Amino acid sequence: MSKANPCHGNCPIARVTALLGDGWSLMIIREAFLGSGKFNEFEKRLGIARNILTNRLRKLVEAGLLQRKASETDRRVVEYRLTRSGRALFPVLIALSQWSEQHLSDCSHSVRYVERATGEEIQRIKVLSADGRELDAGELAMLPGPDADPALKARLVAAMEQAGHEAAHAAS
Amino acid sequence: MSKANPCHGNCPIARVTALLGDGWSLMIIREAFLGSGKFNEFEKRLGIARNILTNRLRKLVEAGLLQRKASETDRRVVEYRLTRSGRALFPVLIALSQWSEQHLSDCSHSVRYVERATGEEIQRIKVLSADGRELDAGELAMLPGPDADPALKARLVAAMEQAGHEAAHAAS
DNA sequence: GGATTGGGTTGCAAAATGCAACTAATCGGC
DNA sequence: GCCGATTAGTTGCATTTTGCAACCCAATCC
Structure with a gap:
């Protein structure tokens, strides 16, 4: 990806894309949520090349999503576990997963997310207003x-103006 | 990315990663939400190389996230606009953005998401149980x-068993 | 009709990725 | 305490993906 493109300043989507926008990082996070922690587990369950895995684990540790710790019981093994930041990606993963199930062929009804205690399906992830209405x-x-930063500010102002012109468009 | 790794069958996260897991696709979707629609707009606002942009737009159109249409008023310009599927990524983008703001340095307080009608901040995106409790x-x-498919099924069963062993871990 | 604009395509250099072989530390058995 | 196996890497090399710049062609503007 390029060094200095317009809005890459502190745009949150740009930043998260720089971190997780590759073919593996999100998969690694998902594996961590599913209980993987050791280098070998990630490797075997994802089928990722070991040098790439090394690289991504390091990056995720540096970004503070994973914590790297040598195992107490066997000093050969290294445990990577999700930090608070990493676990905070939980709604993102669920939202992505629900979107996949609804909008990608082959993904429909492949996974059911249920509350462990009750066995009931969870709700669809929504954007809610302060008083709880769903927003689009x-x-x-x-x-x-x-x-x-100035670039991001300019971009958002431009978007606001554009949105004004459009007002009512609903069809797809 | 590899051709045939263990769980790439119909795992929803794997599928969405295959589609959006690169440095640009999500940025393009974000731009579309911000009002971009023309090839030139994407190019200039993102600073993306034109051949890559061509490639990604095609991919997103094929996946059904964007719709490609020649402009009525000027037959040189092509309008790419979000389809229903594309717009359904809205909660994903907001969730990613909120995560960035909370967990990445330089992203804090760079964007405020407010309801247009009221000016009030929206809620943080959460995973909710059927009866509305926040779940982690x-x-x-x-x-x-x-x-x-069998591979995914096996993986999920394994994860369930592993989760049983862990029971109570809370520290980060 | 000539210059410009919009949306590409093409060729080439640079970077990221995938694969297999190699290391270094640690373990478990004996 | 030695030996083979295991774990988490690293290294070298081939392949693929990216980024950049130049080119192309139809539609538009003047």
Whole structure:
């Protein structure tokens, strides 16, 4: 990916894409949620090349999503476990998964997410207003926050203006 | 990425990673949400190479996330707009964005998501049980659905068993 | 009709990825 | 304490993907 493209400043999507936007990082996080922790487990369960796995684990550790710790019982093995940051990706993974099931062929009804205690299906992930109504993209505004850099700020202002012109479009 | 690794069958995360797991696809979708539609707009706002952009737009159109249509008013320009599937990625983008803001340095307070009508901040995206309690990863079970292929089924069963052994781990 | 614009394609260099072979430390058996 | 096996890497090399710049062609503007 390029060094200096327009909005790559502190745009949150750009930043998360830089970190997780490759063919493996998200899979590794998913594996970690499924209980993998050792180098070998990731390798075998994902079928990832070992040098790439090394590289990604290091990157994820540096980013603070995984913690690297030598095992107490066997000093050959290294345990990678999700940190608080890593576990906070939980809603992202579920949202992605639900989207896949609904919109990609071959993914429908391959996994059921249920609450362990009750066995009931969880809700579909939604964007909610402060008072709990479900919002869609058209009802949302993205404003530059206090720490937005100039490029991001300009981009968001431009988007706001564009949104004004469109007003009502609904068809797909 | 490899051709045939263990769980790449119909695992939803694997499938969405295959589609959006590169440095640009998600950025393109984000741009589309921000109002971009023309080839040039994507190119300039993202700083993406034109051959790569061509490739990604085609892929996203094939996957049904974007719709490609020649403009009515100027037959040189092509409009790419989000389909229903594409717009359904909205919660995913918001979840990713919120995660970035909370867990990546330089992303904090760069964007504020507010409801257009009221100006109020939206809620944090959560995983909710059927009756509306917030769940975390430990409270969730992933069961193979009716269409899970054998590899995925085996993987999920293994994860369930592993989860049994762990029971209570909370530290990070 | 000539220059410009929009949306590409093509060729080539650079970077990322995949694969297999090799290491270094640790373990378990004896 | 030695020996083979296991774990987590590393290294070298072939293949694939990216990025960049130049080129192309139809539609549009003047």
